[in-house]
Amino acid sequence: MLRFNRLFIYLCVLFIPNIATAQTAGFLAPDTVCVNEPINLQNTSTGVTNYLWNFCSGTVYSAPQLVNLGNPGGNFKDPVFSAIAKEGNNYYVFVVNNTDPDLIRLDFGNSLLNTPVATRLLNLVPPSGEGIQIVQDATGWHAIIVGGTVAQGSRIVRVDFGASLANNAPSVTNWGNRGNMAYPTDLYIFQEGGRYYGFTNNFENSTITRLDFGTDFSNPPTGFNMGNFSGLMNRPSGIFAVQENANWYLLVTNEGSNKLVRLNFGTSLLNNTPVAVDLGNPGNAFNHPRDISVVKECGQTMAVVVNGVLNGTPSISRLNFAGGVAGTPSGTDLGNPGSTLAFPASISSVFRVDNELYAFIPNVQNGTMSRVAFRSCSDASIPNATTATPPAFHYTRPGHYTVNLITDEGTPFQQNFCKNIVVVDPPAVSLGTDIIVCNGATVNLNAGGGFSRYSWSTGANTQQISVTTSGLYDVTVDNGGCTATDQIQVTFNNILVINPVTTDIDCTHPTGTATIGVAGGTAPYRYTLDNGTETTGNVFSGLAQGNHTISVRDAVGCITTETFVINVDNTKIIRFTASGQNPTCFGLQDGTISALVTQGIPPFQFALGTQPFQTQPDFTGLAGGTYKIYARNGVCLDSQMVTLVTPAQVAGTVAALDEMCDNGNGSARITITGGTAPYDILWSDGTSNTTLTGLSAGDYSVTVSDVNGCGSTTDFSIANNRTDRVRIINNDTTINIGDEIILRAENAPDYVWEPIDGGLSSLTGAITTARPVRDTRYIVRTLTGTNCVTSDTVNVTLTYNRSFQMPTAFSPNRDGVNDLFRPKSQGLVVFHMLIYNRWGQLLHQTADHRKGWDGKFNNVIADIGTYIYVVEYGFWDDTGKIVIEKKQGSFTLIR
Structure with a gap:
């Protein structure tokens, strides 16, 4: 083969x-x-x-270096695919331009690293030419080229050079469409059983076609379309065949899905039912993949992939097929080194010069050729x-x-x-710093993961060991070729012992105190009392009567806990409580304070502030304020602070609503503060509710009092409010269905529009846009306005004129004439338009038929030429339903 x-x-x-x-x-x-x-x-x-x-x-593992070779002789115009051939000691690269019928031959002489001489071979390439292969049979040298969209007529052609590729006047034969080709791009030709065959991928119908050329290239091939392989093909862009272990595989890059598909043919590429395997997007390294080139070297299978789309982010990626091409590849995005790639359409075969690998990459967007090098290190x-x-x-x-x-x-x-x-890298192992731990604990030593072998001084061979005795421990690790050693000192601490010394509560010590003594462990120590905040001090004061818990932590982190008790000496103490009764009304002095002894030995005496001591525990006739109360016996003196609060003055706040439009509909509502509830209310008309209604303009008053008889009177007035009516500025009018009218209202603080199904852009606000689908009466109301008339109406009547027409050209030159590509229409209610270039790339979409397309893509005016539109639009029919129609066609951008 x-x-x-x-x-x-x-x-x-x-x-x-x-x-x-x-x-x-x-x-x-x-x-x-x-x-x-x-x-x-x-x-x-x-x-x-x-x-x-x-x-x-x-190797392909090396970081790629890209050099832009430019446009030799200015002959490139949207270059897409290239083919390398050697005749004698001369190397040639043939380049297909997608938008030029001439084939470009680059003569590199005796090395593909030389500066080439370009020759234009006229009228050989089919429209939208793509893939090319150079072959030789008994009749001489040939170039086999595929290309052409379905609209242009997909085809395969043979270019005949005769005895030498240096022939400057080759002839061309159009073999037409074979095997239901639909914009074929890449091309792969092979020989089996004395016959020549080929594969090409069809970009527009996402299928693979196999070609049978016969025993030479004299006659047109027959074609067999192998289909889409269960939908795995999605705009297939590049192919490459690989034989491994007597089995053949065809790798297919899919620009539409960013996926790699592998076809497993078994022992023959003539198998009509290969098994398709979805390899996905390895390492997310695909971004509009265009072509793939496989390199088999030193028992490894690698591949280089180019990614690109018009005005996209070009890059080059590397695939590593672990275990061979039948395995699952890993992918790495290598970026765009040197920023030389610009919509790379393909990558040539990888070739070696001395100790370095190279390949050629045509760039569609800037019309140049890049050469990638994987150099020796x-x-x-x-x-x-x-x-x-x-x-x-x-x-x-x-x-x-x-x-x-x-x-x-x-x-x-x-x-x-x-x-x-x-x-x-040599392995790096660290057991950490030396460790001091608590007596009785267990220490886990971890040498870290990722090593192939472990060897401890204890004889263990695991990643981790547990130790319970003091000593020096070391470990040696191996990562499959290199070793490293580390050691650590582990020391187990002495036991902590706590000795609390306490002072109990008595007359001279209102709270208890504890001093904590510690022996053992490792200083310094930290102390925690009753699960509180840890501190460095060992003296704790202000302690209440009862049991307390002290925890001590030493410098190693060892913790021990003890309990101690704070007692009260009842023979040397007095304690009491004091409570007060507040004054009943603002400004009165009828408050009281009472004392109650809770601990101590009588007899007792009591005093208020600086007044003399008395045997009675009660004090009366007090105004609001803070008082100090004393209690004593023959041993101790104690004091308490008591605050009496003067009630807030009873006050009534009236919220009045004025009379509207002479309707006697004023009202007043009172809110009472201060004093002590419940309250009594008395309006000037003799009623006692919290709200007074049915008021006309005039002067009024209200008196309030609380449960203690404290009270006040509030005067207020009601005015008569006359506000102009709410009004819609528009008059009754007639519009065509699908058109809009702006409705405006005035004289209110807020607005609510109806009906809600009247095609209103907003149901609130002074201004709204109406797009009715039937004759409609619109109503506006105010919710909070005090207008004497709070609503208004306007009638909108419809006509039912319907039309839709797309233009065939436009000129976005900002002269104010025909600057937008948009429909001419009446009665349009649904619209969605997509704009594509001849590559099938989506340039623009809009749902607003009035805006259309301004001719820009990425803020740049598109090139002069033919573009495709796809429109979905709809009208209301006479029954109120929307009728959807679709339309597509082409138009011309001119300037």
Whole structure:
């Protein structure tokens, strides 16, 4: 089976046929090493004379470097796909322009790294040309090109160069549409059983077509459309076939769903029912994926993907197929290094020059070509060697590296052998700082996860161990090639002992005191009394009678707890309570205070402030204020503070509503504060309710009193309020169905409009917009206004004229004439319009038929040309239902 163009270039550069089978190139190397660890390679080659070792060969793991090659000779116009070919010692790259019928040939001479010479080959590319492959059969060299939207006529063409690709006047044959192609983009051609076949992906109907060319490319191919594979294809954009372990796989990127789909064909790409596997968006590395190129090297399968869309965010991504192409890939978004990519449409086959990998990427948006390079690294201590036994070397940074051996370079016996080495950082293990813990505790030592082996000084080989005795502990860890060791001292603390010393409550000590003594543990200590706030002081005062709990924590964190008691000496104490009765009314002095002894030995005496002591515990005739009461016996003196509160003065606050429009509808409501409830109310008309109604303009009064007989009188007045009526400014009018009218009202603080189904933009406010669907009477009312007339009406009558017409062109040049693309219509009630460019990209959408499209996309006027509109619109019919219609077509943007 033969793969042309993309994989062919990579293989023909990388591998040389083995003419002398007695000679073999090979060596043994570790799979994984540490940073700066010496590496000794064991050469297993036989029959070899000369050696060239490269210890840091370029791979797809390397960071990509992109260089923009520009537009050679100004020949690129929306370049999309390219094909690499070698004839003799000359390398060519053929580039298809999507919007130009001429094929561009780039002559690189003897190296694809040279500056190319561009030649324009006239009228060879189909409209909207896309994928290209260069093939050779018995009749000579050919370029097979696919392209064309369904509207333009999808097709496949053959370009005949004859004996040499340097032919400047090739001929072209249009083979038409084969296998229900619908805007075919990428193209893959292969050979099996003496016949040539091909695959192409159809962007517009999301299917795959297989082509059968026969034994050569003389006749038009037959086509077989393989379908959509259960809906997994969504605007397929790029394809690549890979053979692995005798099985064939076709990888398909899908621009529409940002997914990769793998078709498992088994042993033959001619299998009509391959198994489709949805690989999703690996690592979210896809963002409008356009094409994929696979690299198989040193037993690994990698792929490079380009992402892009017009005016989008272009990028390049890397896929790693763990275990081969049949495995699940991981993805990495590598960004846009150097910002050279601009809507990259495809990526060529990956090719090697010396120790570095390259590929070409056409950029549609700026009409240029980028070249991506995965260069050899500089992280090896020795870059290369030429001896049979290479010297020891090491890598200075972690990563994936490739060692490449070329034997007998430049001779018919040249061979290649390579091996990947993973370099990791030395492991870092930390058991932390030395530990002092409480006696009787258990300490868990953790060396951390992620290591392949553990070795403790205790003989354990687990990640964690538990220790209960003091000592020095160490651990050695291994991460699969490197080791590291750490140790820690663990000390178990002495037992804490608490000794509280207390002072009880008596006449000279109104509260208890405790001094906490501590022995053992590790100073300094911290103390917590009765689950309160921790402190550094060991003396606690102001303690109440009863049991108390003290907790002590030492510097290690060990905690012990004790309970102590504060007692009361009843023979050396007096305690009493004092209560008061407030004055009954504001300004009166009829308050009282009474004392009651609760603890102590009689006889007792009592005093109010500085007044003489007396045997009676009661004090009367007191005004509002704060008083100090004393009680004593033969041993102690105690005091209490009592506050008597003077009641607030009884007051009535009247809230009056004026009479409206001479209707005798005034009212008054009284709110009472101060004094002591319940209250009595007496209005000037003799009534006693909290609200007085039916009032005309005039003067009134109200008297209030509380349960203690405290009271006051309030005078108030009622006025007569005459306010103009609420009015709608509009007169009765007639409009067409679907049109709007602005309604305005005045003379009120607030407005409510009706009916609620009258197509009103707002049901509140002085101004609202009405869009009725039937003859409607609109009513406006005020909710809080004091107008004598609180509502008004206006009638809106409908006509039923209906029309809809889309223009065929517009000129958004801001001259005030035809600047917007929008319909001409009457009676329109539903509208939604989508605008697309010829790529099928959505540029604009709107639901407002009056605004339309101003010709801008991302605030930039779009190019002159043809665009597509899709419109959904509707009218009210005579029964009041909306009738929806759809329309689509094209129009022209001119200037």
